[in-house]
Structures are given as structure tokens and as C-alpha cells.
Amino acid sequence: MVNIEAAMDSSGVHSPGARARATFDLNAAPRASLLSVPARLVDPRGYNTDFLVGIVRGASCDGLLLLEYLDTRQCRRSMHELDAGGGDERDPTLFVCNPLSGQLFRLPVPDDVTKGDTPFGLLTQSPEGSHGEPPDRYVVAQLGHREGDNRRVVRRFLSETGQWEERPMVVVAGPSTTQSAERRMLVDHEVLAFGDRLWWADVTWGVCSVDPFSDRPECRFVELPENCVLPAPHVGNLAGSLTMSRYRRMGFSEGKLRFVHLGKKPDRSVIIGSFSLDVESCSWTLDHTIGFEIPETSPDKSMPLDHHRPWIAAIDPFKANVLYVQHRAAVVALDMAKAEEIWRSPLPEKIACQMERHSSLFHPCVLPTWLASSYIPGTPASDKTNCKGKTLAEMLVRVDRG
Numbered sequence: 001m002v003n004i005e006a007a008m009d010s011s012g013v014h015s016p017g018a019r020a021r022a023t024f025d026l027n028a029a030p031r032a033s034l035l036s037v038p039a040r041l042v043d044p045r046g047y048n049t050d051f052l053v054g055i056v057r058g059a060s061c062d063g064l065l066l067l068e069y070l071d072t073r074q075c076r077r078s079m080h081e082l083d084a085g086g087g088d089e090r091d092p093t094l095f096v097c098n099p100l101s102g103q104l105f106r107l108p109v110p111d112d113v114t115k116g117d118t119p120f121g122l123l124t125q126s127p128e129g130s131h132g133e134p135p136d137r138y139v140v141a142q143l144g145h146r147e148g149d150n151r152r153v154v155r156r157f158l159s160e161t162g163q164w165e166e167r168p169m170v171v172v173a174g175p176s177t178t179q180s181a182e183r184r185m186l187v188d189h190e191v192l193a194f195g196d197r198l199w200w201a202d203v204t205w206g207v208c209s210v211d212p213f214s215d216r217p218e219c220r221f222v223e224l225p226e227n228c229v230l231p232a233p234h235v236g237n238l239a240g241s242l243t244m245s246r247y248r249r250m251g252f253s254e255g256k257l258r259f260v261h262l263g264k265k266p267d268r269s270v271i272i273g274s275f276s277l278d279v280e281s282c283s284w285t286l287d288h289t290i291g292f293e294i295p296e297t298s299p300d301k302s303m304p305l306d307h308h309r310p311w312i313a314a315i316d317p318f319k320a321n322v323l324y325v326q327h328r329a330a331v332v333a334l335d336m337a338k339a340e341e342i343w344r345s346p347l348p349e350k351i352a353c354q355m356e357r358h359s360s361l362f363h364p365c366v367l368p369t370w371l372a373s374s375y376i377p378g379t380p381a382s383d384k385t386n387c388k389g390k391t392l393a394e395m396l397v398r399v400d401r402g
Helices: 079-084 177-182 235-241 349-356 392-399
Strands: 004-007 023-025 033-038 052-059 065-071 092-095 104-105 114-116 121-125 135-146 151-160 164-169 192-194 195-200 207-211 218-224 246-254 256-264 270-278 283-292 311-315 322-327 328-337 341-348
Touching: 023 151, 023 328, 033 065, 033 270, 052 121, 052 192, 065 121, 092 135, 104 218, 121 192, 192 246, 246 270, 246 311, 256 311, 341 392
Parallel strands: 004 033
Antiparallel strands: 004 052, 023 033, 052 065, 065 092, 092 104, 114 135, 121 135, 135 151, 151 164, 192 195, 195 207, 207 218, 246 256, 256 270, 270 283, 311 322, 322 328, 328 341
């Protein structure tokens, strides 16, 4: 799991031929991996560093990360609203990052007039017929609407063209089409990449998926399981909806989209419901319903009451029955099939302090064995760097175990 905040550090280029790179402190789940980017790459003049916040927006299926840096002075919104993304208050500062090699590519600022409604997502594509090989292209995309005619569009950056463009979005008719036209999505969740589509999740309502590589992108919307859809929030009460991803999460595991929600019983034990989606029939299956009591780690009376309630940290991308739950000062791995705790790890203070700023502190990230020696598509092969501090063998052992 990768911590949601992409920190900035004072590292830079030490020789004329060197390139600045990201630093990745890799740890196996349930411990969190930490990412840091040289501040001079984000803010070359150094005027705004103290006001910038970095967010890991999402991860591709092959381990590349999408980072966004925001100048909080230019935003009239809370941190939870910044997590949700979208809006037209600032130009995005976006990077594609290979966390194992440290390679970074800064995307140009979009020059169109599209208003974004969702966070940006990252999707990669490998050569046709290849199996498990590095990707040869990627797209960064956002759902939005065009000012003027208010038409819904996909705003995208293609690695092969190196340019931003927009494509009109086609809404595919389905059981939720009417409802989706009458209600606006609120996406306080990382953008998920799976198969040939990006998935934007409103954890109070449903999930929208699009193929951003297509010149005629089709939007498919699926509501949450029955009895899980919540009423649309009032305009003055958006903050409550933008923190629901603490207790409701989506993720892909064992080839399916999973939805997990967490509630609290009167006796203070936790009740967890886990569902999987059949993409063809757009129907959900209830896989697990368990009641579970998470033992206290170290009660902290100084924490707000909301932080005493467990949060969902992440769904394991390899084992669908494994759920990571954040509770006070620890992250706990639960086996939902056996209703038992597998492992727990203390939450570092530098991450615990982020609970006031974000609704989620972690993103799942799959790191293939070839990632450390590959490079970001569309960049020269000479940009490749080697990840220092840990050998590749050490990193792969730590990622693959457990």
C-alpha cells in the first residue's frame, strides 16, 4: 500500500548528467510505502513549496503512479474536497511516476476550457498479444463537461501524442442511466484502473467506467448493491459525503470489482459486508458478512471520536478475502472468510497525523518484477534510473511475501 500523500524533499541533481528522481520507501502490506519527490521538480523557483500538497491519485495495473500537487492558496475548498478532485480553480500539476526506478514525467498543463468533475486517473496499455510485458502507452483522464454547451466529455492526455485533448462521452443505456443523468457523482476515492477501463467510484451511489483510449468513450454506470445506495446529499452537506470513503471502499481483486462497507454494531463491534460485481450482468454478489471486534492497540483520548471508529484502508489486490482496516494507531489485516485477524502494523506518526486531512490514507499498488528496470512510456530509454537504497531482489521479496 502507498501512502496517499506524495511528500516533497530537498533532494536534487548532484551532477550535470544526473536526473532528479522520486524516493520510494517500500514496505510490504499492511505497512505503508512512502513516496517523496524533489521539491524543485514541483516548484522550480521554490516560491510556493510551503503551500503545496501532493496526492497520489491512483495506480495503474502495472505499478505506475499518478501524482497531483495542489497549491492550497488557490483553492477555496477543504482538504476533503481537494481529495475529491475536479473543479476549475487551479491548473493541475501532474506527474507520472515509476516508484521503483524513481523516474518522473511532468505532464503539461491542459490548455482547454473543460471543467473537470472528477479526479484524474491513469491507465496503461501493453502491446497487443503481449503477456505480462511493460506497457507501451498510457493515458491520464478526467471526466468533465465542456463550458458553453455543457456537454459531458473525457479530458485526456495520451503518451503517444504528448498533448491534452477532449472527446465527447457517450452514455450507454442501462438500468441506472436515468438516475445517473439526474444526480452528480461525488468521487472521494482513488480512480481505479482495471482491464481496459478507468473506474470512478461514488461510494454513496455507484461506479462509472470509461475506456479513455477510445475516440468514442462510452460511459457505463452501475449502482451499488441493493440497500447500499444512500440519498443524494444536500448542497450544504457535501462534507459528510466526502468522508464516506473511510467506511466504504472499492477495489479490484482476483479479477473482479469489490465493494466493501463497514458499520458499527451497538456493542461497538464491527460489521463488514463484502460484494463482488459481475461486469456482464451488472449484478452484485454478497461474498462475506461478518461481525468482528478489533482489539485496542493504544487508546488515544486526544483523537476525535470519528478517528476511534475503524476505517477501511484497502482491499488486497491479490486475495479477495483480505481486507486492511485502519484502527487508531494501527493497520490490521483481516481474513473475512475466517473472521480473524492475520497481522497488524503500527501506523507511523507522519501518516497518523494525515487523518485530519484525508478520508483515506492508502492506495493499493501492484509492483511487477520488471518495473524497476522499465521506463515510463513516451520518455527516452536514457531516462531510466536505478532504485537505490534497496536492491531489486530485496524489494521483490518484500512485495511478494505474505
